Amino acid sequence: MQPLVGIIMGSxxxxxxxxxxxxxxxxLGVSYExxxxxxxxxxxxxxxxxxxxxxxxxxxxxxxxxGAAHLPGMVASQTPxxxxxxxVQSKALNGLDSLLSIAQxxxxxxxxxxxxxxxxxxxAGLLAAQILGTHDPxxxxxxxxxxxxxxxxxxDHPDPASD
Ligand code: RP5
Numbered sequence: 001m002q003p004l005v006g007i008i009m010g011s012x013x014x015x016x017x018x019x020x021x022x023x024x025x026x027x028l029g030v031s032y033e034x035x036x037x038x039x040x041x042x043x044x045x046x047x048x049x050x051x052x053x054x055x056x057x058x059x060x061x062x063x064x065x066x067g068a069a070h071l072p073g074m075v076a077s078q079t080p081x082x083x084x085x086x087x088v089q090s091k092a093l094n095g096l097d098s099l100l101s102i103a104q105x106x107x108x109x110x111x112x113x114x115x116x117x118x119x120x121x122x123x124a125g126l127l128a129a130q131i132l133g134t135h136d137p138x139x140x141x142x143x144x145x146x147x148x149x150x151x152x153x154x155x156d157h158p159d160p161a162s163d
Pocket of ligand 1 (some may be wrong): 010013014064065066067068087135
């Protein structure tokens, strides 16, 4: 199936975080591809990926990176597609470095920055689905269904001390 979302990350070591974006897209029935694309180790690949993404049919890019997390911003500079940035939790600074590197973009080049770590990756998948859902009523209904199930699950388990 034609992937609609590109999930890219600066290193294979980011996958345990970024796989949560893939889990969400799987749950919502959104096609995606996954690639390691490093801003620093494979800069030519970064430019190639970003410049060709729209032409290949991708609609949204989720980019995760840690530390000096330049991948989302540099990809955003080379594509008209919406880029969702996921700050990976770095060992040295717990991801605060990643967060600031991704969030503090100069005006005129946009990256939608999510939370640090698993929650950010999960929500990047969810937000990508919501973006695509604006032109896909079936997908939008699946997103709404997911959220209703989530709400019901909380309401069904009001006591935190029991199952
Ligand atoms: C970043 O450096 C990657 O996104 C990763 O979060 C971090 C560490 O990479 P590895 O040294 O584990 O490959 O570019």
